[in-house]
Amino acid sequence: MGADRVGGVRRPVRAVVYAACGVVLLAGCASMPDRGDLRDVESTPRQDSQLRVFAMPPREDAPPAEIVQGFLEALTSDDPQYATARQYLTGGASGDWRPERSTTVLAGGPDIQVDRVTERDSTDNYAFTLTGSKVARVDGEQSYTPMGGHYSQPVHLTRDKKSGQWRIDLLPQGVVMGQSDFQRNYMSVNKYYFASNTWADAAPSATAVADPVFVRRRVDAMTQVVRSLLSGPTKWLEPSVSSSFPAGAALRRGVTSLVPDDQNRLTVPLNEKASGVGREKCREMATQLLFTLQNLTPTVDAVTLQGADGSTLCSFESGRAETVATRGSVKRPDYLYFVDDKQRLVRIADTGTASGAEPVPGALGEGVQKLQSAAVSWDERTAAGVGSDGRSLLVSSLVAGSALDAPVLQSQGKAEDDRLTAPSWDARGDLWVADRDPARPRLWVLEQGGGEPLEVKVPGLKGRVDAVRVAADGVRIALVVKADNNSKSLLIGRIERDEKAGERPVVSVLGLRSAAPELEDVTAMSWAGDSRLVVAGREQGGVQTMRYVQVDGSTPEGPPPAALTGVQSIAAAEDDRLPLVASSSEDGIVRLPSGAQWQKVTKDGMAPVYPG
Incomplete structure (x- = not known):
């Protein structure tokens, strides 16, 4: 008999959800099976975007089925570095796994099939196959691409000889989740670059071009978007646009989060690659930032760019950005x-x-x-x-x-x-x-x-x-x-x-x-x-x-x-x-x-x- 799929009822979501009015633990009536019985990890219904979901670590003596399901559910949480998801992996697998490499979106949650041959042959090894229908893929540049076809990737578990706990030692690179989980976890944001050889004749300024990327919605989206902007345009758009940020420009070492002050001004500390720019080039960089951030949130009214030594390169207000570059048509149609x-x-x-x-x-x-x-x-x-x-x-x-x-x-x-x-x-x-x-x-x-x-x-x-x-x-x-x-x-x-x-x-x-x-x-x-x-x-x-x-x-x-x-x-x-x-x-x-x-x-x- 080939690989079996045991589907039907979805087990309770093992995650903690924080809302504005309190703390809610998502739980259900059924309990997780502690043997080989397996339930597919279906994509959860889309929830309020203000809710924050935190993954739960593996429980003591959890069976292989629970480990796989717990890991997949941890991928849909708001854990910034997937620290909880890594607790389901062996040390070697955690070191090799690169969740930022891609996100694969399936029509429903990943279906889990048990490899019965491996199950019979060893009490210290267990194998599964994750399957589903592909909808899209977000690559390492955070660029979205529609996809079709069948998804099939192996997952292998081993029992730790010292602790006796099951852990995943082989898994696909990147992250996989269902479509509704993707919609809850990710948001599309336009970052902006300048058209390389297209200028609006009626405008004294450059033309800004939108480059949409997907970022994790509740994992410091502002810092994610700024890092993505600094890294440059996606490969698809790159031949036709340019960035005013110098090659190699990035956030200053040690900067982990960007937050506007009470005057709605965002200060962006940059590394030494950007420290020597002139005022005009800095204004262009600030314009790219303002267009990008205002697409994310209307609460940023100004930006200040700092050099590697903390000195101010330039400060720029949103109302002046249109003097540097235009978005859309040059003016509102008459x-x-x-x-x-x-x-x-x-x-x-x-x-x-x-x-x-x-x-x-x-x-x-x-x-x-x-x-x-x-x-x-x-x-x-x-x-x-x-x-x-x-x-x-x-x-x-x-x-x-x-x-x-x-x-x-x-x-x-x-x-x-x-x-x-x-x-x-x-x-x-x-x-x-x-x-x-x-x-x-x-x-x-x-x-x-x-x-x-x-x-x-x-x-x-x-x-x-x-x-x-x-x-x-x-x-x-x-x-x-x-x-x-x-x-x-x-x-x-x-x-x-x-x-x-x-x-x-x-x-x-x-x-x-x-x-x-x-x-x-x-x-x-x-x-x-x-x-x-x-x-x-x-x-x-x-x-x-x-x-x-x-x-x-x-x-x-x-x-x-x-x-x-x-x-x-x-x-x-x-x-x-x-x-x-x-x-x-x-x-x-x-x-x-x-x-x-x-x-x-x-x-x-x-x-x-x-x-x-």
């Missing part, structure tokens, strides 16, 4: 734009109603050229529109009386759905669009919205690009890709430009990764923050749904948007104070103010967009 029933580009104030809609100044608002979609530059001075047949891309200034020039790009696709996608502007004023012509599908970029189009290289792309949206930072791009089986997935790529003197740049989209792995038919998407998108699509065998997703494929905290049927397009602003807007086949253009339900803007309109 208008929401859409194509009206006369197929003109029109606009309304972001707080207005459809009754106040007016044609945009310039040729695209005159109605001579019928449109099916449009995009407006970040500075709201230029618009691009795709003709009603999807064949032509036109660009016009948003100035009264401006003429409509010849199309800047044309598709040869035979059917309307095989021609141009809706366009998208990046932060540097370049215009992106995809040609869906099956004979030669391509992704294009037009520098400053004109000139000879540049074909963008997308190595590893399987299928054709069916929709394009560039992030406000100009470094990341979201693509809906249609595969040969007609499924549509959402992929995030990194934009890289190889610019040589006297030559046109070579533009590539690299590092494609899935941002919505659970959706097999994405119908609409839009950026909705520094590292978040809103997506409409269908799960396998399901109905259309709308949700928020992170660029790394994780699901952000908070409720999804209210349900909406027949979604054709979505528009979200980088400024989350502005309402989500969508085009529905049933209701026309609708918007979703924060904390409200969908409200009708106009029945006669389509393709709503904010600048970008």
Whole structure:
């Protein structure tokens, strides 16, 4: 008989939970079996994020089954260095184990299978196999990656010859836990770096790019995030960004925790690698810190950076950070734009109603050229529109009386759905669009919205690009890709430009990764923050749904948007104070103010967009 799985009732969680109002010991009615009977360690229900969970050490003469289960539960506690979890290991195994190397997330808690062969052959050795369905992995850089497939890792126990106690002497590196335990224990935080070669033309400052990582929620998250920021960007983003912290910069030796003072100022002592920086470079470092910390908590209003000798390198307040770098769009949009029933580009104030809609100044608002979609530059001075047949891309200034020039790009696709996608502007004023012509599908970029189009290289792309949206930072791009089986997935790529003197740049989209792995038919998407998108699509065998997703494929905290049927397009602003807007086949253009339900803007309109 092969390995058996003994499942069913989950044993009581052996942990102490501290709440704001007191101390609670989590216990259940059943007792832990003291023989070989084994129960799987299921992922615990998600609990109040303010609760703190502390692991319990192994009890005297605990059997192998209890040792394994106790160890797995200790991994889900708030023990900073996993000191209690290490008590379940032999000295050698504890020395070799590196919990910080990775966290593997399973759909449920790890299932535990007993190796019966080892059980029969020896009274001093016991073997198990941990199994489950993989959901994701957080690597040593704290970067999240969705995963699938089967998880299977061995765990071996031995009986200590002196004490007679069972301890684990072989285990997988890293940490493993169920999905709900992961959601309780970890949180996503954006750390910020500067775009290497992307500058917003309308801004005198650099562009900050979000780099999401996962940190343990209640294990001094602030210090974790600062250490992660100092260590540099994740490998995926690194080729397109830079950090103002010198290589090797870290917290000063002996600094174990960072806490703001009663004036909401955080002092960050740095090592000698950062001690020689000038004031301008220090201001940039402080800006990275402020953007990162304010994403974690709103309670940090200023930072002071200290050198290795304790001297002050610089002090910087949050209100001044925007003078060094911008996040998202350069400014709050003045208008929401859409194509009206006369197929003109029109606009309304972001707080207005459809009754106040007016044609945009310039040729695209005159109605001579019928449109099916449009995009407006970040500075709201230029618009691009795709003709009603999807064949032509036109660009016009948003100035009264401006003429409509010849199309800047044309598709040869035979059917309307095989021609141009809706366009998208990046932060540097370049215009992106995809040609869906099956004979030669391509992704294009037009520098400053004109000139000879540049074909963008997308190595590893399987299928054709069916929709394009560039992030406000100009470094990341979201693509809906249609595969040969007609499924549509959402992929995030990194934009890289190889610019040589006297030559046109070579533009590539690299590092494609899935941002919505659970959706097999994405119908609409839009950026909705520094590292978040809103997506409409269908799960396998399901109905259309709308949700928020992170660029790394994780699901952000908070409720999804209210349900909406027949979604054709979505528009979200980088400024989350502005309402989500969508085009529905049933209701026309609708918007979703924060904390409200969908409200009708106009029945006669389509393709709503904010600048970008």
